[in-house]
Amino acid sequence: MAAHLLGAEGLHLEYPTKVVFDSITLGIEEGDRIGIVGRNGDGKSSLLGMLAGRIEPQAGRVTRRSGVRFGVLDQRDDLDPERTVGQAIVGDRAEHEWAGDARIRDVIDGLVADVPWGALVGSLSGGQRRRVALAALLIDDWDLIALDEPTNHLDVEGIAWLANHLVNRWPRHTGGLLVITHDRWFLDEVCTETWEVHDGIVEPFEGGYAAYVLQRVERDRILAATESKRQNLMRKELAWLRRGAPARTSKPKFRIEAANQLIEDVPPVRNPIELQRMAVARLGKDVVDLEDVSVSYGDHEVLRDVTWRIGPGERTGILGANGAGKSTLLGLVCGTVQPTSGRVRRGKTVRIGLLDQQFSQLSDIADDRVREVLARHRTTFMIDGKEHTPAQLLERLGFDRAHLSARVGDLSGGQKRRLQLLMLLLSEPNVIVLDEPTNDVDADMLAATEDLLDSWPATLIVVSHDRYLLERVTDQQYAILDGRLRHVPGGVEEYLRLRAAQESAAAGGRPDQATGAAATTGSEISGAERRAAQKEMGAIERRMSKISTTIEKVHAKMAAHDQTDFDGLRTHTDELRILEDEMAGLEEQWLELSELVE
Incomplete structure (x- = not known):
């Protein structure tokens, strides 16, 4: 029988305007790997806070087995800005102590190999700080770990590394994991149980995301009178999981016969032939052609010799590490970036x-x-x-009709993301470009977005680190590797293999970042070329500085705010998320230029 790690009994939590949890009782045993899902605002982070002892419930209690070591990663870190990266991660350990530990070296290589070891934490970008905080947590020994949105600021490779680390971190039937994430691939890869937080309760489901979808469809069918909309949407999601991604549903706990029975009358997720026919009718045969296109900053080529003919109705995902050139590629497609050589042609319509x-x-x-x-x-x-009205489309994306009278600036981050997507669709584009569309959204909205895109007759280009989303809404994937655009028929898995081979080939001549040696970035550049690159980066850096100052002010407001004013705190939190999202986008652009001046 599995040993008990942590238990919660009769937890009640409420704020002046909302009861978050009425009376919940749950437990965590050795070997549990639990994913926590639910709509934004329903209490996922509050639940984690109570279990970690950082939020005090009005009633009930949380107990831990004696001696249990519990490590927590919040959405905000408490790193000392005056310490170096090395000090923040390994503390005052002597170098021979941590450098000789294979697990610590693996964490450092997996998360912060590109972060200067001697840099001050206060000088790091938000994404770099997040990875440093995660590394600092994972190098220590813990019996139980809780992670709140750990995949934020990680690219596809980083997410794959983290999943593998957590799967293999503890021997079987030992250790415990709680993780809040909207990354559905990550949930399926890591978790053996799913807790759905909704309507003031925590409802457990066996298995990861795929098994959770099946069980929720069964639950929703029983409650069809009140859950008909969610039932239809999740049945379509289940149909895709069974037909389009069999590997996800091959685990023993996923009841295949029951799943097949539930989806036997569900049509395919989308009809690619009909969508292409409609797209051709709207677009013609010419969409966007990139012919031998290169983009350079000084002598540094971000993209080189890219030829890409985008056809009507194609649905394409773009893969690449942070700084690989994805934003530059999107800029070429949209016309905001001009090529250094080659040409870009767009159809007249x-x-x-x-x-x-x-x-x-x-x-x-x-x-x-x-x-x-x-x-x-x-x-x-x-x-x-x-026929759908704009309000019906917004409701289909999970927007509450009660918020139709709200001012746009007062909406939460998730509500703004829904409205932003609707505004894009209402402009009736025939080419849709999505740049990291999963920010500020929960799994339900992602499913609703995917459902809407399934029937939208447009060419679709998606840049995202969310591999579930890429596999779900696109039919083909391309990757940026060494500045070149390459078709990867094997999708994310093939891309990860190519990147691993690339890293392995380069490892022979690369100094060890963790020992403080400077990393090489390619050929030397002249002073004039360096100044040109710095000029390009200047505007981005100034904007990042302003946002950083604003973020500090919002943090100060939150610290001084009445902690019982739930609505006021939520407004500050939403403002903070919007600022951090903008900072993340600027960091991506800045990274594409940074190699020249390192």
Whole structure:
């Protein structure tokens, strides 16, 4: 029988305007790997906070087995900005102590190999700080670990490394893991149980995300009268899991016969032939062609000799490490970046809609009410042969009708993301470009977004570190490797193999970052070329500095705010997330230039 690690009994938590949990009782045993899912605002982080002892419930108690070591990664770190990266991760350990530990070296290589070991924490970007905080946690021995959105700021490779680390961290039937994440691939890869937080309760499901979808469909079928919308959506999700990704559902706990029975009358997720026919009708045969395109900053080529002909109705995912050139590639497609050589041709009827990370589409309408914004668009849209009003489309994305009268600037991060996507779709683009669309959204909204995109007759280009999303909404993937665009028929798995081979080939001549040696970045450049690169980076750095100052002010406001004012704290939290999302987007652009001046 598995040993008990932690238990919670009769927990009650409420704020002045909301009861978060009424009376919940749950336990964590040795060997548990638990994923926590639920809509934004339903209490996932509050649950983790109570279990970790950082939030005091109004009633009930949390108990731990004597001697249990419990490590926690919050969404905010408590790193000392005056310490170096090395000090923040390994503390005052002598170098021979930690450098001789294979697990510590693996954590450092997996998470912070590209972060200067001697840099001050206060000088790091938000993404770098996040990875340093995660590394500092994972090098220590813990019986139980709780992680709140650990995949934020990690690229596909980093997420794959973290999943492998957690799967193999403890011997079988020992250790415990609690993780909040909207990354559904990560949930399936790591977790053996799923807790859904909803309506003031915590409902357990066996297995990872795929098994959770099956069990939720069964639950929703029983409650069909009140859950019909969610039932239909999740049945479609289950159909994709069974038909499109058999490896995900091959685990013994996933009841295949029951799944097949549930989806026997569900049509394929999308009809690619019909979508292509409709896309050709709207676009013609010419969309965007990149012909022998290169983009350089000084002598440093970000992209080289890229030839890519984008066809009508194609659904393409773009893979690449942070700084590989994904934002530059999107800029070429959208016309915001001009090639150094080669040419870009766009069809005469092409209308591009871009969903970026900075909510730029909403900046000019922050003072308008949502209802007023929707009223400016035409009254109905045809989707799957049915007419939809803008308000119905927004509701389909999980937007509460009660918020239609709210001002755009007062919406939460998740609500803004829903409205931003709707605004993009209402502009009726025939080429949709999504740049990291999973920020600020929960699994339910991701499923709703994917459902809507399934029937939207447009060419789709997606850049995302969320491999589940890429596999779900795109039919082919390309990767940026060494500045070149390469088709990867094997998808994310093939890309990871190629990157591993690339890293292995380069490892022979690369100094060890953790010992303080400087990393090489390629050929030497002249002073003039360095100045040119720095000029390109200057505007980005100034904007990042302003955002950093604003983030510090928001943190100060939160610290001084009445901690019982739940709505006020949530407003500050939403403001903080928007700022951090914009900072992440700027960091991505900055990384593409940084190799020249390192």
